[in-house]
Amino acid sequence: MLTSLEMIDGWPVPTAAAAVVTGDGAVAGSRGPADRPFALASVTKPLAAYAVLIAVEEGALELDEPAGPPGSTVRHLLAHASGLAFDEHRVMAEPGTxxxxSNAGFEVMGEHTAKATGIPFAEYLREAVLEPLGMTDTHLAGAGSPAKDGVATLADLTRFAAELLAPRLLARETLDAATAVAFPGLSGVLPGYGHQRPNDWGLGFSLRDHKSPHWTGADSSPGTFGHFGQAGTFLWVDRAAAGGGGAACVALADRAFGPWAVEAWPPFTDAVLAELAGSGGA
Structure with a gap:
């Protein structure tokens, strides 16, 4: 058990749960309810992106085929570079500039994937990602938005974290490409943290790079990727952690993101990384 996980007990939230998984797939520690469902908010996006990448590998669609506004592609939509507004199907900029x-961009992506596969997106996500990973308590709630409507348990999201460390459903090179910078050099706003120059992003994954401020830790490697959600949730993967063996951390809470999270999350991540380094990753 990682004692650093006890820090979530001091978070000003009704309920919190967190877990750390190492590169060999072992759960290094877990705290809080493992089977309680939490709203994921934008932590839904990496799950949705994973389903889209599987559809690409299956040949149902291509990253550079047209999708969304004129001039936009699947790649633009996944990388928040299509020019669509945050929550409206309204074009705000030329693609790639x-x-x-954009939540709207992910919703357009879901519609495009459903048309390409002939399967409703929520069902495709379940068949392609959730069922193979044993994520039986994860689903899209409400309107089923692939941008923000995910609901999952700590146990389930830890399984996805393990997949991101050692992919079985995707080729490793596909995931590596998705967690590299797409459309380098673009500036933009990192929600909750202000304008970033550049605001580098992967295909559905937020990238740590050298952004400041950021929701990960001061000691997180530049290669760290993942996502956080306005529901008070995050998932990061740091392949340089645990002495280079890699580790991932999932945290779920039932209080909306705000100043409490800005203050609590980075020192928590740094404590987890320090403990992993000191224990050799075990």
């Missing part, structure tokens, strides 16, 4: 974080 700005990093406009």
């Amino acid at each position: 700005r990093r406009l974080y």
